[in-house]
Amino acid sequence: MEAGVIRVLASRWQGSVLVCGKCSKKLGGGFGDRRRTSLAKLLRTAFGVKKGRKADRGVVEVKCLGVCPKNAVVMIDGARPGHWMLVPAGTEPREVVAMLAQD
Numbered sequence: 764m765e766a767g768v769i770r771v772l773a774s775r776w777q778g779s780v781l782v783c784g785k786c787s788k789k790l791g792g793g794f795g796d797r798r799r800t801s802l803a804k805l806l807r808t809a810f811g812v813k814k815g816r817k818a819d820r821g822v823v824e825v826k827c828l829g830v831c832p833k834n835a836v837v838m839i840d841g842a843r844p845g846h847w848m849l850v851p852a853g854t855e856p857r858e859v860v861a862m863l864a865q866d
Contacts, residue, residue: 774816779841780806780863785827786836793836793852802836802850802859809856 782803792799803824812818821841828837828847835849840863850859 772816774821775819776816776821777819779821779823781828781839781841782806782822782824783826783828783830783837784824786831787824790834790836790852793834794854794856798853802838805856806859809860 782801784803787793787801787803790798792801794800794802794805801824803822806812806822810818810820810822812820812822828839830837830847830849832849835851838848838850838859840846840848848862850862
């Protein structure tokens, strides 16, 4: 079988955030005014993320990161992959954004 050609697509992303989808599902959202919004959706709104590659920052919901904390969601900032964050349900959007802005 002949190998295909690897193509590269341009993206405007300056950073990325991975959010555990399994944690979000267990919480039934867990964020926002009524605690029904997922962390990924909350971050997309807070960052004003546009669709796909045209966004300044990417928020990607992944299947499971294998940590499974109680009443929290696991989040990884792509700029600091060695620091996994456990975001408790009900955390304010500004706190999550501030956490991601730390060096």
